[in-house]
Amino acid sequence: GEDVEQSLFLSVREGDSSVINCTYTDSSSTYLYWYKQEPGAGLQLLTYIFSNMDMKQDQRLTVLLNKKDKHLSLRIADTQTGDSAIYFCAELNQAGTALIFGKGTTLSVSS
Amino acid sequence: DAGVTQSPTHLIKTRGQQVTLRCSPKSGHDTVSWYQQALGQGPQFIFQYYEEEERQRGNFPDRFSGHQFPNYSSELNVNALLLGDSALYLCASRTGTRIYEQYFGPGTRLTVT
Numbered sequence: 540g541e542d543v544e545q546s547l548f549l550s551v552r553e554g555d556s557s558v559i560n561c562t563y564t565d566s567s568s569t570y571l572y573w574y575k576q577e578p579g580a581g582l583q584l585l586t587y588i589f590s591n592m593d594m595k596q597d598q599r600l601t602v603l604l605n606k607k608d609k610h611l612s613l614r615i616a617d618t619q620t621g622d623s624a625i626y627f628c629a630e631l632n633q634a635g636t637a638l639i640f641g642k643g644t645t646l647s648v649s650s
Numbered sequence: 651d652a653g654v655t656q657s658p659t660h661l662i663k664t665r666g667q668q669v670t671l672r673c674s675p676k677s678g679h680d681t682v683s684w685y686q687q688a689l690g691q692g693p694q695f696i697f698q699y700y701e702e703e704e705r706q707r708g709n710f711p712d713r714f715s716g717h718q719f720p721n722y723s724s725e726l727n728v729n730a731l732l733l734g735d736s737a738l739y740l741c742a743s744r745t746g747t748r749i750y751e752q753y754f755g756p757g758t759r760l761t762v763t
Contacts (some may be wrong), residue, residue, distance in 0.1 A: 569750075
């Protein structure tokens with residue numbers, strides 16, 4: 540079945556790079572996503588990648604996809620305190636109707 | 651351009667009661683999905699509505715029902731509330747063509763006592 544796994548916590552210092560990792564099980568997933576959730580808020584779409592791509596870069600964000608290992612990562616360059624949040628990895632299900640989410644990685648940035 | 655909006659922001663109900671949550675999709679979007687996010691968990695898919703019909707349903711009991719109106723807005727109804735229904739309920743919208751861009755609203759925090 541479809542399942543998404545993430546490490547639960549990451550702590551970095553301001554100015555460092557952060558790398559958040561995710562593994563998924565559905566090899567037929569067409570799109571994979573990173574969402575950000577700040578306390579008490581909804582989900583903000585950060586970026587997504589199509590399964591035929593290996594990498595996507597958007598300003599400070601770099602997404603790497605290893606389809607063979609079903610591994611997705613999000614790198615945040617020059618991490619700021621405002622990046623502190625929960626980051627969710629998600630895959631689009633086979634029917635293209637639902638997002639399957641991991642449990643989220645809490646990123647804590649210290650100054 | 652207004653994003654996805656949801657009402658109310660917070661709600662407190664008693665076990666056994668019924669609740670209705672509302673969602674207006676982002677302008678230009680015609681497909682609405684509902685998700686339940688329990689504390690400390692990732693969102694779980696409840697169902698999706700398109701052209702006023704339920705298109706797909708997640709693993710939720712039929713106490714959870716929904717509706718989509720001609721203007722694409724949607725309601726989520728939950729009957730016979732249980733303590734375990736306490737969660738953040740998120741609405742997401744997208745277009746039928748750009749299925750890969752799904753935007754979420756701020757959510758409704760439901761507390762069942």
